[in-house]
Amino acid sequence: MPAVSICTDPFVxxxxxxxxxxxxPGFEYLSIPHPVASLTAEQIRDRVRDFMPDLLRILGVE
Amino acid sequence: MTTASNLPGPPAAALNLPGPPAAALNLPGPPAAAxxxxxxxxxxxxxxxxxxxxxxxxxxxxxxxxLPVVPVTESYLAEFLAxxxxxxxxxxxxxxxLNRECTVRLAAINAALAGCRPEYLPVVLAAWESLAxxxxxxxxxxxxxxxxxPFLIVNGPVCERIGLNSKGNVFGSGFRANATIGRAIRLxxxxxxxxxxxxxxxxxxxxxxKYTACMAENEEESPWAPLHVEFGLDPADSAVxxxxxxxxxxxxxxxxxxPEQLATDIGGTISRTGALVHETTSxxxxxxxxxxxxxxxxxxxxxxVRQYLYENAVRTPAELAAAGKDALSSRTRWRLPSDHPDxxxxxxxxxxxxxxxLNSPAAVLIVVAGAGNAGVSAIVETMGPRGxxxxxxxxxxxx
Numbered sequence: 001m002p003a004v005s006i007c008t009d010p011f012v013x014x015x016x017x018x019x020x021x022x023x024x025p026g027f028e029y030l031s032i033p034h035p036v037a038s039l040t041a042e043q044i045r046d047r048v049r050d051f052m053p054d055l056l057r058i059l060g061v062e
Numbered sequence: 063m064t065t066a067s068n069l070p071g072p073p074a075a076a077l078n079l080p081g082p083p084a085a086a087l088n089l090p091g092p093p094a095a096a097x098x099x100x101x102x103x104x105x106x107x108x109x110x111x112x113x114x115x116x117x118x119x120x121x122x123x124x125x126x127x128x129l130p131v132v133p134v135t136e137s138y139l140a141e142f143l144a145x146x147x148x149x150x151x152x153x154x155x156x157x158x159x160l161n162r163e164c165t166v167r168l169a170a171i172n173a174a175l176a177g178c179r180p181e182y183l184p185v186v187l188a189a190w191e192s193l194a195x196x197x198x199x200x201x202x203x204x205x206x207x208x209x210x211x212p213f214l215i216v217n218g219p220v221c222e223r224i225g226l227n228s229k230g231n232v233f234g235s236g237f238r239a240n241a242t243i244g245r246a247i248r249l250x251x252x253x254x255x256x257x258x259x260x261x262x263x264x265x266x267x268x269x270x271x272k273y274t275a276c277m278a279e280n281e282e283e284s285p286w287a288p289l290h291v292e293f294g295l296d297p298a299d300s301a302v303x304x305x306x307x308x309x310x311x312x313x314x315x316x317x318x319x320x321p322e323q324l325a326t327d328i329g330g331t332i333s334r335t336g337a338l339v340h341e342t343t344s345x346x347x348x349x350x351x352x353x354x355x356x357x358x359x360x361x362x363x364x365x366x367v368r369q370y371l372y373e374n375a376v377r378t379p380a381e382l383a384a385a386g387k388d389a390l391s392s393r394t395r396w397r398l399p400s401d402h403p404d405x406x407x408x409x410x411x412x413x414x415x416x417x418x419x420l421n422s423p424a425a426v427l428i429v430v431a432g433a434g435n436a437g438v439s440a441i442v443e444t445m446g447p448r449g450x451x452x453x454x455x456x457x458x459x460x461x
Contacts, residue, residue, distance in 0.1 A: 014205070017261045021160055041403045 004058045006051070008034035030055050120175070125253050127245065127273060131175040142170040145183040145460045154190035157200060157255055160262070164190060164254040169246070172253055176245035177238065182224055185239075185302060186246045188457040189214050189276075192304035193247070195453035198445050203306050204257050208339070209265030210445060212247050213307040213346075214276040215429055217290040218300030220457050221278040228278035230433035232348075233310060233440070244274030247304075271307060277431055283351035284430035285358035292364070293454040300457040305346060305427075306445040308337075315353065316437035321360040324353060324437075325367060329375035331441045332426070333419040335385040338397050342418070344425040346442040347371075351434040368423035376416035388412075427452055 005027075007015050012031050019027035032051050039047070116133035120126050143150055143166070150167035157163065166187065173186045193199045193212055203210055216226050227237035235241060257263045265272075281288040290301035315327045328347060337343040347367070349357075357367055382388040387397035392406035400410035411417050420426060432438070 011264065013260060014262055014264050021162075021256070021262075 002059055004030050004055050006030045006032060006055070008032055008036055010034050028058050030058055124258065125175065127248055127252060129273070131249070132177050134171055134174040138174055139170055141180040142174055142183045143167070145180050146187060146458070147460060148187065154187065155194040155199060157202070159202065160255055162255045164250050168254040169250055172250040173242070173246040176249050177242040178246050179224070179238070182239060182243055184457050184459050185216060185220060185224065185243055188302040188455045189243065189247055189304055190250070192302045192453045192455035195455060196304050196306065196446070198306040203445065204251055204255070205262055205264055207264050207266045208308060209268035210306045210308055211269050211271035211275050212251070213271060213305045213442060214244060214247070215289060215303045215305070216276065216278045216300070217281065217288050217303070218457070219298065220300035220459070226276070226278035228280040228431050230435070232277045232431045240276045240278070241274050244276035248272060248274060269308065271310065275307070279429045280351060280431045283434055285354055286364050286430070289427070289429050290454050293451055295454060295456060301454050302457060303452050303454045305442070305452065307346070308443040308445070311441045311443070313439045313441060314437070315439070319356060321357050321362050322370070324356060325370045326374055328439065328441065329371050332371065333375040333377055335377060335382065335387055337443055338387050338419070341390055341395060341397065342421040342425065344420065344444050344446055346427045346429065346444050348432070348440040348442060349428060349430050350432040350436065350439050351430055352437050353439045354430045364428045365423070367428060368426045371426050372418065372420050372423040375419045377419060378416055379411040379413060382411060382417060
């Protein structure tokens with residue numbers, strides 16, 4: 001099943017290291033601004049609205 | 063009086079070989095002698111350029127914790143492997159999600175790098191086994207933003223045999239076995255599993271204990287059974303108990319002879335709100351001999367101390383609400399404010415009934431360590447156990 005992994009910017013280096021250790025050095029993550037844990041529900045909705053085009057692009061949706 | 067420190071700089075003094083009493087007591091010598099401390103006799107350092115090249119090589123490979131390591135050759139490694147009858151290929155701890163494992167051979171290489179003597183290896187191997195049994199490491203805790211460290215408690219006759227410190231400055235520097243056994247584990251984490259900071263190790267800040275954290279219990283000055291005996295081993299056995307820890311906090315309590323006051327002071331240290339990610343916390347209580355005797359002389363057992371802490375390590379609902387930690391997430395069970403959309407209905411605390419910050423008396427482990435010179439103890443904040451027994455693991459000495 002097609003999937004996209006989402007992480008916040010500070011986790012990109014680790015995410016890339018994990019991808020390398022699994023043999024997928026070019027694996028593309030969707031990276032979004034930090035933090036998430038302390039956001040309100042409304043701020044979370046804004047985040048999702050903002051990143052949706054990028055997410056669809058990585059998924060390959062035309 | 064003649065002492066090594068005022069002789070005109072013989073090589074033996076520079077190398078810190080045992081000297082006459084004044085030198086053994088580390089009395090400050092004249093400045094000229096102090097400026098020679100750490101400088102070796104030229105006859106010992108003919109190959110110093112080669113030593114420095116090796117140190118730089120290891121640093122360039124990323125095989126260090128930032129401090130220099132001891133270069134390891136196959137012949138030096140063989141001295142370590144001779145200390146165990148285990149197969150070098152035996153797996154001590156595996157992390158399938160990284161496709162990496164720590165074998166006996168890798169544990170031995172990193173013990174040698176860390177500066178261990180070969181005879182420390184059985185303790186290092188037991189430490190790895192204990193970490194595997196504890197379970198946090200295999201659940202990727204060493205990659206977590208929390209930034210924990212592996213913390214080792216060693217019990218039994220092996221401590222005296224290899225010179226593990228259990229007394230003054232027990233968490234501090236100055237003792238080779240403590241310093242290098244703890245470091246052997248951390249170097250293994252870096253080299254066997256590739257958990258380098260800012261790559262696969264995502265610690266936000268980490269802890270100074272990530273350089274090394276290994277202590278022995280001061281069984282001699284404890285009024286109670288030592289940790290390994292409490293959990294079923296024989297006093298003649300040696301054992302390592304590995305815990306995943308966050309902070310080490312001082313408890314300064316030189317003011318009282320009342321066990322309730324001392325235990326309340328300790329409980330207040332355990333129950334700080336900053337410790338709370340989850341609903342409750344857990345702790346290793348490292349009592350100084352003075353504090354342990356205070357409890358013992360008042361007739362308290364370890365179990366009595368644990369029970370008192372369970373009942374008195376508390377926060378009021380108002381204190382938890384003020385810190386925004388008065389409810390639990392319905393998904394993660396982490397603490398959050400009661401008005402958070404993820405707050406589980408009914409999880410918010412209110413009223414005047416204090417909330418327990420430990421889920422059971424067993425959430426506190428107790429050992430005795432340090433010098434018998436002051437009312438200073440420590441809370442070591444652990445990631446567990448919160449009910450189950452700790453991973454007390456027997457040390458197998460080579461036949």
